[in-house]
Amino acid sequence: MARAAQADFKTRLQVWLPKLVLSPSLALMLVFVYGFIVFSVYLSFTDSRLLPSYGWVGLENYSKLWRLSHWWTSISNMAVFAFLYIGICTFLGLGLAIFLDQKIRAEGMLRTIYLYPMALSFIVTGTAWKWFLDPGIGLENVMQSWGWVSFEFDWIKNRDFAIYTVVLAAVWQTSGFVMAMFLAGLRGIDNEILKAAQMDGASNWNLYRRIIIPQLRPAFLSAFVILSHLAIKTFDLVIALTGGGPGRATELPATFMYSYTFSRNQMGIGAASATIMLMTIAAIMIPYLYAELREKS
Amino acid sequence: MSVASQDTAIRTGRAVRTLIYLVLVLFALFYLLPLYVMVVNSVKPLVEITGGGMMNLPQVFTLEPWAKAWSSAQIGVQPTGLSPYFWNSIKMVVPAVAISTVLGALNGYVLTKWRFKYDTILFGLILFACFIPFQIVLIPMAKMLGLMGLAGTTWGLVLVHVVYGVGFTTLYFRNYYAVFPTELIRAAQIDGAGFFQIFWRILLPSSGPIAVVSIIWQFTNIWNDFLFGASFAGADSQPMTVALNNLVQASHGVKEYNVHFAGAILAALPTLLVYIVAGRYFVRGLMAGSVKG
Amino acid sequence: MGFLDIDNATKAYGAVEVLHRVDISVQEGEFLVLVGPSGCGKSTLLNMIAGLEDITSGEIRIKDTLMNGVHPSKRNIAMVFQSYALYPNMTVGQNITFGLEMHGVPKPEREKALKEAANLLQIEPLLDRKPGALSGGQRQRVAMGRALVRNPDVFLFDEPLSNLDAKLRVDMRTEIKKLHQKLGTTIVYVTHDQIEAMTLSTRIAVMNGGYVQQLGTPQEIYDTPANIFVATFMGSPAMNVIPAKVAIKDGLPMALVALHDGSEVALPFSQQNMADWAGKEILLGIRPETITDEDAADRKSSNIAHLSNRIVVTEPAGSDTFVTMTLGGKDVIARMRSDADVRPGADFTFAVNMEKAIAFDPASQNRIAP
Numbered sequence: 001m002a003r004a005a006q007a008d009f010k011t012r013l014q015v016w017l018p019k020l021v022l023s024p025s026l027a028l029m030l031v032f033v034y035g036f037i038v039f040s041v042y043l044s045f046t047d048s049r050l051l052p053s054y055g056w057v058g059l060e061n062y063s064k065l066w067r068l069s070h071w072w073t074s075i076s077n078m079a080v081f082a083f084l085y086i087g088i089c090t091f092l093g094l095g096l097a098i099f100l101d102q103k104i105r106a107e108g109m110l111r112t113i114y115l116y117p118m119a120l121s122f123i124v125t126g127t128a129w130k131w132f133l134d135p136g137i138g139l140e141n142v143m144q145s146w147g148w149v150s151f152e153f154d155w156i157k158n159r160d161f162a163i164y165t166v167v168l169a170a171v172w173q174t175s176g177f178v179m180a181m182f183l184a185g186l187r188g189i190d191n192e193i194l195k196a197a198q199m200d201g202a203s204n205w206n207l208y209r210r211i212i213i214p215q216l217r218p219a220f221l222s223a224f225v226i227l228s229h230l231a232i233k234t235f236d237l238v239i240a241l242t243g244g245g246p247g248r249a250t251e252l253p254a255t256f257m258y259s260y261t262f263s264r265n266q267m268g269i270g271a272a273s274a275t276i277m278l279m280t281i282a283a284i285m286i287p288y289l290y291a292e293l294r295e296k297s
Numbered sequence: 298m299s300v301a302s303q304d305t306a307i308r309t310g311r312a313v314r315t316l317i318y319l320v321l322v323l324f325a326l327f328y329l330l331p332l333y334v335m336v337v338n339s340v341k342p343l344v345e346i347t348g349g350g351m352m353n354l355p356q357v358f359t360l361e362p363w364a365k366a367w368s369s370a371q372i373g374v375q376p377t378g379l380s381p382y383f384w385n386s387i388k389m390v391v392p393a394v395a396i397s398t399v400l401g402a403l404n405g406y407v408l409t410k411w412r413f414k415y416d417t418i419l420f421g422l423i424l425f426a427c428f429i430p431f432q433i434v435l436i437p438m439a440k441m442l443g444l445m446g447l448a449g450t451t452w453g454l455v456l457v458h459v460v461y462g463v464g465f466t467t468l469y470f471r472n473y474y475a476v477f478p479t480e481l482i483r484a485a486q487i488d489g490a491g492f493f494q495i496f497w498r499i500l501l502p503s504s505g506p507i508a509v510v511s512i513i514w515q516f517t518n519i520w521n522d523f524l525f526g527a528s529f530a531g532a533d534s535q536p537m538t539v540a541l542n543n544l545v546q547a548s549h550g551v552k553e554y555n556v557h558f559a560g561a562i563l564a565a566l567p568t569l570l571v572y573i574v575a576g577r578y579f580v581r582g583l584m585a586g587s588v589k590g
Numbered sequence: 591m592g593f594l595d596i597d598n599a600t601k602a603y604g605a606v607e608v609l610h611r612v613d614i615s616v617q618e619g620e621f622l623v624l625v626g627p628s629g630c631g632k633s634t635l636l637n638m639i640a641g642l643e644d645i646t647s648g649e650i651r652i653k654d655t656l657m658n659g660v661h662p663s664k665r666n667i668a669m670v671f672q673s674y675a676l677y678p679n680m681t682v683g684q685n686i687t688f689g690l691e692m693h694g695v696p697k698p699e700r701e702k703a704l705k706e707a708a709n710l711l712q713i714e715p716l717l718d719r720k721p722g723a724l725s726g727g728q729r730q731r732v733a734m735g736r737a738l739v740r741n742p743d744v745f746l747f748d749e750p751l752s753n754l755d756a757k758l759r760v761d762m763r764t765e766i767k768k769l770h771q772k773l774g775t776t777i778v779y780v781t782h783d784q785i786e787a788m789t790l791s792t793r794i795a796v797m798n799g800g801y802v803q804q805l806g807t808p809q810e811i812y813d814t815p816a817n818i819f820v821a822t823f824m825g826s827p828a829m830n831v832i833p834a835k836v837a838i839k840d841g842l843p844m845a846l847v848a849l850h851d852g853s854e855v856a857l858p859f860s861q862q863n864m865a866d867w868a869g870k871e872i873l874l875g876i877r878p879e880t881i882t883d884e885d886a887a888d889r890k891s892s893n894i895a896h897l898s899n900r901i902v903v904t905e906p907a908g909s910d911t912f913v914t915m916t917l918g919g920k921d922v923i924a925r926m927r928s929d930a931d932v933r934p935g936a937d938f939t940f941a942v943n944m945e946k947a948i949a950f951d952p953a954s955q956n957r958i959a960p
Contacts, residue, residue, distance in 0.1 A: 010491075011659065011660065011664070017491075017493075018407040018411035019407075019413065021404075021492075022403075022408070022419070025400050025467070028460050028463065029422060032434065032460040032461075033425075033426040033429065033434065033460070034422070036433070036438060037434070039436075040437060041433075043436060052440065095320075096324060099317045100321065104317070104321065112576065113328050115572075115576070116569065116572055119517055119565075119571070119572035120521070120565045120569065121521035121523065122523065123523050123564065124538075124562075124564050124565045125331070127542075127545050127557055127558075127560075128331040128334060131334070131338075131557065131558070132330075132351070137346055137554060138351060142350075142352045144349065145348070145349030145350070172327070172328065204309065232430055233430050233431070236523035240523075240542055240545065240546075257432040258432070261435065261436060267436060271436060273432070274435070275433065277433065278430055278432075281429065282425075285425060286425070289421055289425060293417050293424075480672070480675035483637075483675065484675035485688070486642065486663060487640060487642075487662045488736075489689055489692035490688070490692045498688075502678075502679035503679055
């Protein structure tokens with residue numbers, strides 16, 4: 001009898017073990033992700049300044065936030081940055097992928113070259129571009145010393161253009177990765193469909209426009225989701241490249257949140273801005289994850 | 298050019314091909330340019346850079362900037378160079394990668410082979426954690442690390458990176474194990490193997506490719522992280538990226554661009570090496586998870 | 591009380607019941623085949639016997655011991671999977687003895703059991719290879735070796751031959767049958783292939799929609815199918831099902847069937863009780879091999895009917911020629927000798943063995959005669 005009972009316990013343990021094994025990760029998520037989100041959202045409704053404080057102020061932080069020109073600057077910078085970054089990365093990634101898919105001789109080497117920036121830290125990328133674009137020692141100086149005296153390229157120091165240098169460096173870093181995503185999509189297309197279309201007399205241009213690119217829909221979607229979430233999270237690159245300047249010309253919501261929370265001691269407003277960032281990403285990610293996971297199960 | 302090949306069946310004319318090669322090479326130059334600038338300027342004296350020679354090969358070759366960046370550059374208050382921060386990064390990355398990979402493997406195993414009600418929702422919750430803007434957790438995390446006595450320590454950073462990395466490792470292992478035949482698990486169950494025996498004896502020996510993916514991904518992400526390092530590291534636990542930024546942004550004294558470039562390469566070297574040595578296993582491992590499924 | 595009892599077994603996923611009150615009692619040494627189209631619940635039932643899926647209600651007993659909730663490894667069963675499920679990282683020998691190792695059998699005994707099984711299946715030269723280096727047929731043998739070595743009470747086979755090519759499948763089928771005759775073990779075998787079911791089994795359970803449609807010997811299933819599903823699922827080409835009307839002629843019940851031109855032919859039943867259905871519609875089931883030319887008609891039959899009808903298509907298949915005609919508005923296939931003089935478009939006189947004909951109730955789809 002005792003043996004049977006023991007065996008039964010073992011069998012039941014086998015049923016519980018999987019859940020037991022999953023539970024540490026779930027506990028971590030529950031506390032460090034969802035608990036923290038709740039806490040931060042709560043803070044955004046309080047009068048927290050240097051330290052968390054629990055005086056309820058309702059929507060005051062949000063109304064203050066939306067009256068700050070600093071916040072508006074980072075939001076409009078984000079709009080410009082995200083639009084260009086996502087657009088250019090997608091266009092470039094797709095174009096390079098299509099070109100690389102034409103039985104190119106040194107494909108492996110080119111792919112490696114296009115992709116390696118992905119392995120670098122944004123701090124490294126920022127440092128490299130910061131000095132390369134610096135008018136004092138970088139491109140402008142080089143061109144002038146090569147004899148093109150009237151050459152001017154001071155975007156990184158120019159309030160109206162500095163945000164485009166952030167776009168440039170960010171595109172440099174991630175477009176190769178987007179290229180890889182599209183290349184994988186292109187390689188997944190059934191060659192027989194292409195042959196059939198060629199038999200139907202489609203030109204290369206029409207083949208891409210009517211047959212191939214429409215079939216890359218999933219790759220477009222993944223690229224958009226990944227790029228938009230990277231765009232919203234962009235922080236290190238700005239810190240290393242421009243430090244948010246000149247002035248506030250390259251401030252983004254992530255840098256805004258950081259400086260309001262940790263240097264300006266406006267934790268409530270910082271938390272409010274973080275909440276808005278989270279909601280923006282959630283609006284993109286949740287439908288995407290929902291669709292993906294539903295499809296798989 | 299034969300038409301029968303596993304890539305595209307599209308044929309192009311000669312002029313078009315020349316144009317394609319031209320564009321591809323131009324972009325290769327674009328991607329290589331910053332690397333060229335970094336390497337070339339890290340081995341020349343400062344005067345050559347300030348004198349307008351950034352694009353030139355060094356006239357005087359010197360390793361002085363490298364030596365300085367590694368061991369004597371002024372970072373923060375101390376002239377220590379980047380070396381102590383390099384080791385800080387190593388001490389943080391190795392345990393964080395190991396722990397998050399092991400957790401991801403176990404989670405992936407449970408979520409694919411021991412499915413239960415709502416497991417997809419739980420996975421969605423774990424996965425979403427990868428994509429949150431980390432600004433939303435900065436404040437409570439700082440407080441929590443303080444409460445746990447981990448504020449400013451390497452172990453605190455390890456904890457942070459495990460928490461926010463486990464979603465990715467779980468994703469990788471889940472996708473990989475999803476195409477691992479469930480019949481093998483059932484056969485092993487009938488053979489009398491338990492939960493961990495099945496994992497050790499059946500699943501793990503076949504997990505090499507995806508473990509490589511998980512390790513490379515985590516290593517790159519954690520090594521390159523700046524936000525958590527800048528927010529939670531103490532003076533003696535700052536990782537390489539934070540130290541490099543401090544070096545470059547330092548406002549005092551002469552800007553030693555050659556030292557900055559050498560430092561940047563030092564910070565990039567580990568991940569770059571991993572990419573060059575193991576990059577193809579990364580792609581192959583990713584494919585192994587998706588192609589079969 | 592049987593050797594393996596499935597008693598009122600039901601399986602439900604949430605509110606969806608996929609298996610309804612299954613009752614099967616298997617005797618020791620029996621070879622039971624569960625056959626049916628995909629999604630009929632046969633694999634679910636097998637997995638429930640194995641313990642890989644919970645039983646929602648009802649009981650499963652092996653040797654009179656209740657197995658509900660017992661771990662698969664403690665039921666003394668062995669299973670051969672469709673994909674063979676060989677552990678890719680272990681050698682053939684390790685694959686076969688893994689189960690013994692997990693059950694704490696000492697190494698010398700494991701080696702002995704391995705030798706015996708390998709000898710029986712003639713796979714001794716393969717023992718140090720990895721499964722990846724084996725052919726389909728070899729993998730199949732290794733999978734069976736892994737089951738044999740456990741010396742289980744019940745062997746479970748889950749579509750074990752469906753991944754093999756046609757010729758190998760026939761060979762392995764024979765091997766499995768030989769093995770069963772030699773060892774006399776109790777086997778439950780799942781397949782969607784009705785020929786496998788007919789050739790291997792001592793009894794067949796035909797399943798559809800989560801119900802056992804009929805449980806019986808192969809002969810019973812073939813000759814007296816319980817309903818139209820069983821009748822058309824078992825046998826190839828499938829049984830012809832022809833709309834007909836019952837009438838009394840010369841005091842005998844007859845089936846009136848429309849020919850290609852709309853005229854009717856009367857086919858006499860062998861069963862008097864069909865008179866009860868006079869004036870009603872029925873469905874007449876006639877197997878293709880019971881429609882022949884006159885010379886090939888079954889001499890032992892006491893009830894051969896004749897009908898003249900137009901041939902639509904002929905399909906010579908070597909040993910036989912299949913002839914399609916229209917009866918009761920349906921395509922009806924006859925299985926003729928290959929030398930029968932049949933041409934499309936020609937009229938031909940067929941002999942129908944009405945002794946073998948089966949009548950079904952069109953409403954319930956159940957057999958009403960014989």
